[in-house]
Amino acid sequence: MNEVRPELAELLFSSLEDVLVESVEATDTVVRIEALSTARQATCPGCGYLSGRIHGSYLRFPHDLPTAGKSVVVALRVRRFVCAEGTCSRKTFAEQVPGLTRRFGRRTERLRSTLVSVGVGLAGRAEARMTDVLGAPSAGIPC
Numbered sequence: 419m420n421e422v423r424p425e426l427a428e429l430l431f432s433s434l435e436d437v438l439v440e441s442v443e444a445t446d447t448v449v450r451i452e453a454l455s456t457a458r459q460a461t462c463p464g465c466g467y468l469s470g471r472i473h474g475s476y477l478r479f480p481h482d483l484p485t486a487g488k489s490v491v492v493a494l495r496v497r498r499f500v501c502a503e504g505t506c507s508r509k510t511f512a513e514q515v516p517g518l519t520r521r522f523g524r525r526t527e528r529l530r531s532t533l534v535s536v537g538v539g540l541a542g543r544a545e546a547r548m549t550d551v552l553g554a555p556s557a558g559i560p561c
């Protein structure tokens with residue numbers, strides 16, 4: 419598995435920088451990708467301060483585009499950074515991985531944009547039936 423890991427990272431997240439795929443596990447119904455952000459710094463959403471001081475980390479589980487008839491979940495380790503800008507009201511903030519996550523998002527950006535396209539193209543019940551078939555229920559699009 420170790421020799422294919424770099425290829426998996428390239429395949430799964432080819433357009434993303436600073437994401438390291440640690441493992442991929444598949445069951446009958448779910449593919450779980452364990453990954454982490456490797457960016458050295460993150461920008462505070464409150465003031466724009468660029469911080470490299472890490473406060474802690476936690477796991478997020480955004481759903482990704484299904485593959486081979488299986489749901490895909492990314493177990494993504496992200497970090498909280500300290501904002502050292504004295505006038506900023508935020509003391510810490512969570513990093514976002516551009517192209518993968520957004521604040522409070524429960525889906526990857528590519529799944530979110532796909533669901534939006536399906537929703538706009540089909541609308542209503544047809545959209546719900548189609549996303550169920552794809553294994554990525556939209557449940558009222560936002561996020």
Ligand SMILES: [Zn+2]
Pocket residue numbers: 462463464465466467501502503506507508
């Ligand atoms: Zn700040």
